Amino acid sequence: MIGLDLSNKRALVCGGSKGIGKAIAMALAENGCSITLIARNETLLNGVLIQLPKNQNQQHDSMVLDMTDLSSLEIAMKNLVLLKDFHILINNTGGPPGGRLEEASIDAIELALKQHLMAAHIITKSLIPGMKRYQYGRIINILSTSVKQPLDHLGVSNTVRAAMANWSKTLANELAVSGITVNNILPGATNTDRLQDLILKESTHQLSEPEKIADKMKSHIPMNRFANPEEIAWAALFLASPIASYITGINLPVDGGRTRSL
Ligand SMILES: NC(=O)c1ccc[n+]([C@@H]2O[C@H](COP(=O)([O-])OP(=O)(O)OC[C@H]3O[C@@H](n4cnc5c(N)ncnc54)[C@H](OP(=O)(O)O)[C@@H]3O)[C@@H](O)[C@H]2O)c1
Structure with missing residues (x-):
């Protein structure tokens, strides 16, 4: 039976190694997938x-790689x-530091483009031939709701996500005929180290308690809570599975309703 079986x-x-990526690895492995992890x-x-989980005799392994080091990444792939x-x-990695775009240095933008767009391009290009051979490919990019609605104080992130979104849509068009889908998940505020770091920095910036910053963030979310990383992972599990075979080129917000656009 076709289902979530991987x-x-x-x-x-x-x-x-943590956060949303770890939760996705766990969800895929729970459904029979073998996993190779990357982090530093x-x-x-x-x-x-x-x-x-290894209950279907999966073989899991990992590679220590810095996704800003593009030449090492290319050789490793x-x-x-x-x-x-x-x-x-x-395709997932650490988010760029927060801050206003007008204050961002060229170095910060270049680094984020390397770590996100260029690293994803190198990795994806390496894997496409194998996916074509199998006539099965699921490329899932973890971006942000800023693809639809830029977020305050995340200037570099907003910029890089937009580039990734158009890169992804272009690939989706090119690869659809090969049985390879390319989709973006747009997490809302998700309870990970990344979110805690952003809250702490904002609390220093606004001279306010971290709890008050968190409550204010939650007040903008119709569900009035942050996501658990598993809730992002379940969306990725679905998009990775055989039953998502006719879905490609989409942006899927998993944000408790925070994005106000359609
Ligand atoms: N959490 C949220 O609220 C939220 C909301 C919207 C979008 N997002 C985005 O979703 C993505 C994942 O977020 P998260 O919250 O899961 O972040 P996280 O908890 O900080 O995890 C980031 C992961 O990326 C790895 N990583 C970071 N820099 C790397 C590098 N240079 N090379 C290789 N691996 C690297 C980290 O491991 P090492 O440090 O060991 O390398 C870690 O495994 C980010 O792009 C983030 O901006 C998050």
Whole structure:
């Protein structure tokens, strides 16, 4: 029966050592997928590897890589695809620091473009030939609701997400005929280290208690709460599965209703 079964499939989960990436890796593995994780911190990666379910004899592994180091990333990807085929790719990494765009340096914009757009391009290009051979590919990009509505004090992030969204839509058009879908998940405020960092920085900036900043953020969300990372992961699990076969080129907000546009 076609469903969420991902046995005999392998996913590359970037930024998989914590937060949304880790939750996605867990959800995919719970449904039979073998996982390769990427992040910089080897200790955290090893911790996730131990937790990933293996009840369908999956083989999980990880690679320590910095996604801002594009030349190392390119070499690592070339070697990786000689050893394994991938059916699912989760393009995900740490978010750029917050702040107003008018104050952002060129270096900050360049770094974010490297870590997000260019790293995703290198990784995706490496995996496409294998996905074409299998006539099964699910490329899922973890972006932000700022694709639809720019967020205050996230100037560099807003800029890079827009670039990623058009990159993704273009790829979706090019790859649709090969059985490869390309979709974006737009998380709202999600309870991870990233969100806690942003709240702490905003509380320093506004000279206010972190709890008050968090409450104000929640007041803009119709569900009046932050997401758990698992709630983002369930959307990724669906898009990665065989039953999402006719969905490509979309932006899926998972934000408790925060985005006010259609
Ligand atoms: N949390 C939210 O509220 C929220 C909302 C909207 C969008 N998002 C976006 O969703 C994505 C994931 O967010 P998150 O909250 O899960 O963040 P997180 O908890 O900070 O996790 C980020 C992950 O990316 C890895 N990473 C960071 N920099 C890296 C690099 N240079 N090379 C390789 N791996 C790197 C981290 O591991 P290492 O540090 O070990 O490398 C970690 O595994 C981000 O783009 C974020 O902006 C988050």
